[in-house]
Amino acid sequence: MKRILAAAIAAFGLMASAPASAQGDPNVLLVGQIAEPKSLDPQAVTATNDFRILVNVYDGLVRFRKGTLEVEPALATDWTISEDGLTYTFNLRDDVTFQDGTPFNAEAVKFTFERMLNDDHPFHDTGPFPLAFFFSSVDTITAVDEMAVEFKLKEPFAPFLSNLAYPTGLIVSPAAVEEHGADFGRNPTGTGAFKFEEWQANQRVVVSGFADHWEGAPKLEAVVFRPVGDANTRVAEMLSGGLDMMVEVPPDSLQTFDDDANFKVYEEAGPHLWFLILNTKEGPFADKKVRQAVNYAIDKQAIVENVLQGTAEVAAGPIPPAFEWANDGSVEPYPHNPERAKELIAEAGVEGADLTFYVAEGGSGMLDPVAMATAIQADLAEVGLNANIETYEWNTFLSNVNPGLEGKADMAEMAWMTNDPDTLPFLALRSDALPSEGGFNSGYYSNPEVDELLTKARQTTDQAERAEYYNQVQQIVHDDAPWAFVANWKQNAVTRAEVQNFSLEPSFLLILKDVSKG
């Protein structure tokens, strides 16, 4: 017995002293992700988690300028837009090769978009391509010559450029798609700063610096993306030295990292909005006064500080402040004013109304939905509204909310993260965006003035003019209060102190080409 015990202890010691791996390798960055990627085919995925890898392996025609949501050249050197806003012609860089050695040219651009958009394209069956509708306004794509490509649109569509900067617009190697077919997503090949090396299921995706990148080789030799789904485990892995960088740090742990000189904490507000959809068609919220009352009643500052522990900012309207160019900041959030809320509720005559409140258990961008709902419920009770919470698992929640709230609920939580100020209001606030029309206007808000402004903003390609329309939309929608505006999420990340030249982007993308270690 004693001998067995001694042997066991010896074996334990041996295992503990096994090589602690090359985690100190100065040129390899270990990144903790929130989940395993679904695919590394940029047209086939929808999750920010996957985008964080993709933007390092591929480039697009354009990209967001560092620190902003404004578009700058990438694989395209410059472009012209026709007077009517229907024809976009891009001139392409002539010094770019894909990581498989094939040249980047106009045909590659045409291939990338036609694969996604044309049902009869020979490689359309490598999809499905769930975000293809980002480019549904594209009519034809023509390779004008080797290094110029022309997109003709069916109708003017100003967000076209920022959609091109979104990961769905990243350019793929036609040769690689032809070689791997439906498995392209596991054998990604682009022109980006990092070249794909290996993907081991639920363990790691490894990319290595691409020496022939058109902007020069990145400083890092390699990046390893590790999926660590459990947030507590991710924090433990970071604290124990198993990661150099992690994203989506739980609010509870931020302080721990902030107090420790071995780590650096990064925060950046993004184009995210957390709001309550209010059912404007029936029940108490058909009255604008009650909708405004809810906006006054919710103590957003308390939610942001106490529930979200400072990981978000108070929201003012449908256009998040991260779109600096489209939001001049003149619209202030509704102040927390329960007295004013009570007055409005009394004027509307709905004191003591019962409300059905759809709440999600989790979900993309939903932050801490149950705790937030509970706080909101308490705030509403204080002004005499009885919100009855009904909680659903995320997928079930979406299949309840997206078809519209009519006959089911008075209010529902929702969160969106977008790349253009157009996206959210156009898809979720227009009279023509009702669920029955394939839109996301689940609360049936309708204001012809907003409809017109949004349409005009799509049709002009002059950014200053677009900005003016969006500022007006912000003002009107704030006042009409079809939603209760609650929070704009700040994404966060933690790195070890020796990680240099890293910054978070408002686009929520993770750009690693300038990062170095040590």
Add this chain to the structure above:
Amino acid sequence: MTAIIAKRLVAAIPVLFGLSIIVFLMIALIPGDPATAILGSYATPENVQELNEDLGLDKSLPQQYLAWLSGVLQGDFGRSYALNRPVIDEVLERFQATLILAGASLVLASLFGLLAGIVSAVRQFGLADKAITLLVLIGISVPSFWLGLILILYFAVKIRLFPASGMEAVYGGGGPLDVLHHLVLPAVTLAVVATGVIARLTRTAMLEVLRQDYIRTARAKGLSERRVIYVHAFKAALVSVIPVIGIQAGFVLGGAVYIETVFQWPGIGAMLVNAISQRDILLVQGGVLVVAASYVLFNLLADILQVALDPRLK
């Protein structure tokens, strides 16, 4: 013996078949569908319908099931929607990791469970017995995901003896020693409950055997106490403990679902959790089928061992 094995293997076929229907129906019954899961906030009824057509999910349930079944009979388990790769590739890759984890846990649980049970029985009502009974009670009662986090906190974060998660060092790692190093914490966590169950049963079985006449005879013959306990009594007790170990194999495979999630072990349990939340029905089907088949095999193995050990059953 061969006849028994053949009979058991044939009996497994309707079990697996029935199971596949139940799993298929359960996934179909829970609300939400793969298209909604893939599209997230962009899931308009229109987009959902289009994607469902692309994925072949617009067909009726029986049609979908039959399409799946005829594929499986030809060795084609379909393609995972969420991972966009053949189900069989993913399942086999992940199942290896689970086998390593579950195997190690089962070995640990059997070793320590049997030892603890024997000591407990031999020292019945003594200090060792009381201590072991208490430990076993705690072991069976502690939620394993919580224990996992506590072990990570102490052994990975505080004293940095073992890595917090994963199966290999992420860069420049690999090799059996590296895997072993990563295996310790999850395997111990997963083994705790099974160890407790095995210890309890071994104690009961040993106590029963130790009261038998032939043990008294063995002692009367003047055999050393050690020989009486470890050879004569233990061998007999083992016969009734082995089927329980077989059943524990099933629980260990089931428990791996939590443990793999906590430790980010790249096994089939963590895969199933993701697949279910993605409504990735083909991946769930493939995964469950493999887990069920291995459960059947584990139990068969336990039965064979039992027959081999117990001459009365031959």
